[in-house]
Amino acid sequence: MRFRKAAGSALGVLLGLSIAYPAAGAEPVKIGLILPMSGPFAGYGQQIENGVRLYLKQNGDTFGGRKVELLVKDDTGVAPEVSKRVAQELVVGDRVDILAGFGLTPSAFAVAPIATEAKKPMVVLNAATSAVTTKSDYIVRTSMTLPQVTAPMASWAAKNGIHKVFTVVADYGPGHDAEAQFKKTFEAAGGEVVGEVRSPVKNPDFAPFLQKVKDTRPDAVFLFVPAGEQGVGFMKGFAERGLAKAGIRVIATGDLTAELVLDAIGEPALGVITSFHYAESHDSPENKAFTQAWYQAYAPSRPDFMAVAGYDGMHLIAEALKKTGGNTDGDKFIEAVKGMHWISPRGPISIDPATRDIVQTIYIRKVQNVGGKLQNVEFDKVPDFKDPGKS
Numbered sequence: 001m002r003f004r005k006a007a008g009s010a011l012g013v014l015l016g017l018s019i020a021y022p023a024a025g026a027e028p029v030k031i032g033l034i035l036p037m038s039g040p041f042a043g044y045g046q047q048i049e050n051g052v053r054l055y056l057k058q059n060g061d062t063f064g065g066r067k068v069e070l071l072v073k074d075d076t077g078v079a080p081e082v083s084k085r086v087a088q089e090l091v092v093g094d095r096v097d098i099l100a101g102f103g104l105t106p107s108a109f110a111v112a113p114i115a116t117e118a119k120k121p122m123v124v125l126n127a128a129t130s131a132v133t134t135k136s137d138y139i140v141r142t143s144m145t146l147p148q149v150t151a152p153m154a155s156w157a158a159k160n161g162i163h164k165v166f167t168v169v170a171d172y173g174p175g176h177d178a179e180a181q182f183k184k185t186f187e188a189a190g191g192e193v194v195g196e197v198r199s200p201v202k203n204p205d206f207a208p209f210l211q212k213v214k215d216t217r218p219d220a221v222f223l224f225v226p227a228g229e230q231g232v233g234f235m236k237g238f239a240e241r242g243l244a245k246a247g248i249r250v251i252a253t254g255d256l257t258a259e260l261v262l263d264a265i266g267e268p269a270l271g272v273i274t275s276f277h278y279a280e281s282h283d284s285p286e287n288k289a290f291t292q293a294w295y296q297a298y299a300p301s302r303p304d305f306m307a308v309a310g311y312d313g314m315h316l317i318a319e320a321l322k323k324t325g326g327n328t329d330g331d332k333f334i335e336a337v338k339g340m341h342w343i344s345p346r347g348p349i350s351i352d353p354a355t356r357d358i359v360q361t362i363y364i365r366k367v368q369n370v371g372g373k374l375q376n377v378e379f380d381k382v383p384d385f386k387d388p389g390k391s
């Protein structure tokens, strides 16, 4: 692009023409969005793509003199080989400038080596295993990490009369992170983890795990499963098998009560305490504007944390392009995002220059009925919290 610009200018001088730069002759910045758009995790793709497009709708589509073009590819969910293939097609065939998306950790892990080899910026909009950003120097993340959203839950539990906890996590990267961080923080604060189980990533039935939890009689169960159907299944089983009646509480990362599925969980969600970085009900002018614009564009779909990660990811790309004057060179782009900070609909956020990961406020929330709608209502917070998984 830069060479072409220089050549164009020289030609212009030779021919006695004046050529206006940068916008007029600039090629679009192609962003390859790799997301689950079908299968059990299709809701992730929808939320993230809608978040990205909402940002463009509000802010225009030209930054640093270059128009942005989105190329959306479906990687179908937990299918790292598909993510890898579509990333290769995007880089080699479509010649994208930036890779973005990644609903699930295995997809981010699979594409990281491609970003490194092609020196393309890779903007992670969900995949939340702590180690994701260590897999390539070209990765930056605008979502969260599991240790980051788990530690505050463990601290809160230990301080609020919960002494014995049984942990249930999905058996892959983010679940392992959540399990380890919960135990570390909870036990350091004097609590005891009295049981641990890992459920398959696509778990059809929580009954055996729930029975084990019930038999152990902990004060609470701590849960991490990828947002969506699994959490709905867990909560349904929890209510049906009488765990709530036995006095066992549910604590979790906010993946469980993501607004996209909160209504599907329904009544059993009431009173569940979670820790997370985004709630639809977050009280700020930025979030009011975001949620209003969201409903105008996408009602009746509710915005959840993935929508905000997509919206913020597009903000990060836009600001980086402004800083580099439209240059998408991997090294220049990553330099531009280090230390970047802004007010997101979730609150103040920044990119840690050392890790390229997000620093943000983690809120403690309780599910309540607010005007006839189930909401995660924030009542406590830990500001400017870095991923403890990397320290």
Ligand code: PHB
Pocket (backbone or CB within 6 Å): 103, 104, 105, 106, 126, 127, 128, 129, 174, 225, 226, 227, 255
């Ligand atoms: C992940 O695979 O990294 C992941 C998926 C869903 C979540 C959180 C993390 O809710």
